Amino acid sequence: MTVAITLGPVSVSRAGQTRTERSLFRARELSVTTVLVVALGEIDAANSAELRSFVEDHVAGYQQLVLDLSRLDFFGTDGFSALHAVNVRCSRRGIDWVMVPGPEVSRALRVCDPEGSLPIATNIVSAVAALARGPLRQLQLAPLPK
Template structure:
């Protein structure tokens, strides 16, 4: 016996995009409570503040965040500090979030986050499924990267 299920497609409304010297940030509403923020290009000391500001602008309107960094060509350790700041701000606001790291981000996480304090997923679909399974609010906050 086979079972078929159908679901309405996710909304694909573009909320905006910001371009920096090294990358492009985009936001897309996945549902009334979930926003996807994707970055393409590079995240380094020159633009990690812009990524944080971009995410911060969206946090007040949603209960869940998917941060897709899978298409980055470069991710500096400054980016880890940005992830820590996003984690802290989400935890304070009760916003559940999942990170979709690509190879560049995964490399930095192996060094800077060996305890795997951030919830990660292999792709956007898996991230949305993880959010649907329940809250991942990080009560134990990841330590900031020592400078």
């Protein structure tokens, strides 16, 4: 897979990139409070943990995350597990986040998240606008029974 992205980062202090066999993950700072993580290629059982780790590594120090999955060619159910983990970790850290799904991710969400519990937006601009409007509904973690 060959990928070329011509848009440069707004700030390079937190920029990052990781390439796996079938995917490319990129991060760039949109503002001092917001980071954009982009995934290209495929997310499946072989690399869903890398997506989760990449997001976790690049969200540290930010209050907001935009996760752009709109250009994925394939998104398996293991990718949904990674999204659930991102949701839990963001909730624990008090990080607001919004995902921009493409057709592959939307298909998986219809099956795996029919209630629409994960925050989504139609594009990056609307994701940033949703984050700017204020805190999104966060996952509420309940304590374990004793």
